[in-house]
Amino acid sequence: MSVNQxxxxxxxxxDLTKLAFPQLTQxxxxxxxxxxxxxxxxxxxxxxxVKFQDSKESLDKITxxxxxxxxxxxxxxxxxxxxxxxxADKVVIDIGTGFYVEKxxxxxxxxxxxxxxxxxQQMEKLQFIFLLYILIFCxxxxxxx
Amino acid sequence: xVEEVQKKLENELNLxxxxxxxxxxxxxxxxxxxAQLNENESVQKELDLMKDGEVYKLIGPILVKQExxxxxxxxxxxxxxxxxxxxxxxxxxxxxxxxxxxxxENLTKLQQQFQQEQAAKMRA
Numbered sequence: 001m002s003v004n005q006x007x008x009x010x011x012x013x014x015d016l017t018k019l020a021f022p023q024l025t026q027x028x029x030x031x032x033x034x035x036x037x038x039x040x041x042x043x044x045x046x047x048x049x050v051k052f053q054d055s056k057e058s059l060d061k062i063t064x065x066x067x068x069x070x071x072x073x074x075x076x077x078x079x080x081x082x083x084x085x086x087x088a089d090k091v092v093i094d095i096g097t098g099f100y101v102e103k104x105x106x107x108x109x110x111x112x113x114x115x116x117x118x119x120x121q122q123m124e125k126l127q128f129i130f131l132l133y134i135l136i137f138c139x140x141x142x143x144x145x
Numbered sequence: 146x147v148e149e150v151q152k153k154l155e156n157e158l159n160l161x162x163x164x165x166x167x168x169x170x171x172x173x174x175x176x177x178x179x180a181q182l183n184e185n186e187s188v189q190k191e192l193d194l195m196k197d198g199e200v201y202k203l204i205g206p207i208l209v210k211q212e213x214x215x216x217x218x219x220x221x222x223x224x225x226x227x228x229x230x231x232x233x234x235x236x237x238x239x240x241x242x243x244x245x246x247x248x249x250e251n252l253t254k255l256q257q258q259f260q261q262e263q264a265a266k267m268r269a
Contacts, residue, residue: 090198095191096184097223098203099216107198111191118187 016143028140035133042126049119056112059105062088147262154255161248168241175234182227189220 019027067088072080091108092100103111192200192213200216201208 092201092208094203096188097181097220099188099192099220100201100203100208101191101195102198102201103195104198 016140024140031133031136031140035130035137038126038130038133042123042130045119045123045126049116049123052112052115052119056109056116059091059109059112062091062105064088147259147266150255150259150262154252154259157248157251157255161245161252164241164245164248168238168245171234171237171241175231175238178227178231178234182224182231185220185224185227189217189224192217192220 014027016024062085065088066085069085069088071083071085073083074080088105090102090104092102093108093111094100095111195213200211200213202211202216202219203209
């Protein structure tokens with residue numbers, strides 16, 4: 001009975017039958033905290049995914065015909081001023097580290113599509129790792145009982 | 146004799162704990178750096194994908210128009226800097242790793258010595 005643990009460099013094989021009880025507890029605690037990190041990361045990714053998806057969907061509402069439409073611009077969370085859409089063809093997007101780029105609506109939609117795809121891909125990777133941890137936990141429980 | 150070994154043991158333990166603290170600190174910094182590197186790299190990819198259109202840089206609360214070339218150069222410079230910092234941190238982590246291992250070895254040795262001394266005292 002053994003557990004494969006991926007530590008910094010290479011794999012480290014641990015023979016569970018050779019571990020004393022305190023060491024088993026320590027291993028369990030370590031796995032617990034690592035699992036917590038994975039779960040937190042998954043949640044953060046989920047939030048990012050929703051944010052990008054929302055941004056992409058809100059672009060659908062800006063069509064060439066909305067040029068000149070009146071809008072309420074938020075100055076603060078609770079105060080709005082009236083404005084008009086001056087340019088319905090282009091939007092400015094935050095691409096990270098303080099850089100903003102001007103993009104046409106289709107290009108912007110493409111950008112958000114790419115971002116959602118990237119985040120989804122990262123989530124799939126993490127979900128796989130998550131499953132691995134669950135497997136390790138199951139083997140620990142079986143071994144302990 | 147026992148007191149002497151105990152003192153040494155405590156001293157070594159303190160050093161070890163200090164080492165662990167430092168290790169954790171550097172590790173956290175490294176994590177932050179690698180997150181920054183990822184963000185900068187995705188910005189670089191995005192800038193490379195741009196054909197035309199304006200680039201703005203957020204300075205305080207305002208967006209300042211920037212030349213595409215200048216923006217690309219700035220991102221590249223930052224990636225180089227962060228990569229160098231990452232390498233520096235990796236080296237520090239490696240040295241701290243070995244330092245920690247020697248402390249751990251010393252601790253085990255001292256612990257054994259302590260037990261032996263105590264047993265000897267009991268017999269005496």
